[in-house]
Amino acid sequence: MNPDVILPPQVAWASGVFANAPLIRKTTRLADLPDFFSDNNAWRGCDPQQRLYDVETIDSPSGEGALYVGVTHLYAGKIGDEFFMTRGHFHQRREQGEVYFGLCGRGLLLLQTASGEARLERVKPGSVHIIPSFTAHRLINTGDETLSALAVWPSVAGHDYAALAGGFALRVFASDHHLQEWEARND
Ligand SMILES: O=P(O)(O)OC[C@H]1O[C@](O)(CO)[C@@H](O)[C@@H]1O
Secondary structure, three states: OOOOOOOOOEEOOOOOOEEOOOEEEEEEEHHHOOOOOOOHHHHHOOOOOOEEEEEEEEOOOOOOOOEEEEEEEEOOOEEOOEEOEOOOEEOOOOOOOEEEEEEEOOEEEEEEEOOOOEEEEEEOOOOEEEEOOOEEEEEEEOOOOOEEEEEEEEOOOOOEOHHHOOOOOOEEEEOOOOOOOEEEEOO
16 A cells, blocks of 8 residues: 655746745835835835735745755835845855746845955746855846746855845846847946
């Protein structure tokens, strides 16, 4: 006789919606990110309760060697001309990496080294992003739909936001150049 088979958590690849999993949910709103977007007046003019992004993480065991799995749903929008983005962070344990998988929507993954060198990867359904150790990361939604990405990271990695209190080296704005939808600048 076959042993009982466990039905694991499910994720709908097209939407990032989890099923059959205990979830921890965290919502980040505009009010949570003062002095974050380049146009402070535009930020003040927006609804502070506006959701920027939701992260759903499967409630699973933690500890050395354990992995967390979660989906970030980053909504579409801009503050002034700057696209909605996640707060972004280094891992507290800098040697720990992470993997992102693009599920739906389109955008960018901003990666930055400890010495401040920034680069961008295009996020779209099916994209795979290997975030190396010692590398800060932030998602940016350059589209007009929710950008959802699945992430797998070591439970011991932790978040260090303080190291980026001065911001990342690049910001991404809507472009009025009709051949490109966004432009990256360092202002
Ligand atoms: O910590 P932030 O920058 O708000 O973003 C949350 C991100 O961190 C993670 O939880 C883990 O690094 C990702 O799943 C998620 O995109």
